[in-house]
Amino acid sequence: MRNFIAVGLNxxxxxxxxxxxxxxxxxxxxxxxxxxxxxxxAVMIPKGSLKLDYEIEIAFVIGRRARxxxxxxxxxxxxxxxxxNDISERHFQAERGGQWMKGKCAETFRTAGTVAGHxx
Numbered sequence: 001m002r003n004f005i006a007v008g009l010n011x012x013x014x015x016x017x018x019x020x021x022x023x024x025x026x027x028x029x030x031x032x033x034x035x036x037x038x039x040x041x042a043v044m045i046p047k048g049s050l051k052l053d054y055e056i057e058i059a060f061v062i063g064r065r066a067r068x069x070x071x072x073x074x075x076x077x078x079x080x081x082x083x084x085n086d087i088s089e090r091h092f093q094a095e096r097g098g099q100w101m102k103g104k105c106a107e108t109f110r111t112a113g114t115v116a117g118h119x120x
Contacts, residue, residue, distance in 0.1 A: 004031035004110065006057075006086065008100065014055075018094075029100050035110040043087055046106045051090035059084045059112060085111040 008027035009015040015022045037043075045052060063079025087110065093103020 004033075004036065004059075005029075006031055006104075027100075029104055031110045032105045034107045035105055037108045037111050039111055041108065041111060043085075043111065044106070044108045046089055046092070049089050049091070051095075053088045053090050055086045055088075057084045057086045058082075082112050087111070 006029055008029055009018070009020055009023050010026070012022055059082050060078050061080045061082070062077050064077060066077045069077060086104075087106075087108070089103045089106060091103070092106075093100050096102060
């Protein structure tokens with residue numbers, strides 16, 4: 001895996017439940033490679049964790065280099081998809097200042113299932 005890019009506050013109800021404003025632009029953040037573990041691997045709770053949280057997400061695997069892709073061609077770049085468990089430490093993320101990375105990138109904080117192929 002080279003890069004794992006995620007979208008934060010990607011639906012209105014989630015923004016509302018967190019008390020955040022609805023973003024005008026997508027909020028993007030990276031998950032580091034050490035975050036990724038398999039579907040049956042244990043999640044490590046970081047030292048000092050106060051507000052561990054999780055969300056079930058769908059992840060799309062991009063199968064080839066993509067630059068300036070048109071909307072009509074976008075699906076041809078998807079090699080597969082999987083379900084992910086996106087784990088966050090909300091105290092680190094929202095209450096300690098700085099950026100989301102502190103609450104989103106702890107080791108084992110993204111578990112992924114088996115990738116299913118995309119029918120083209």
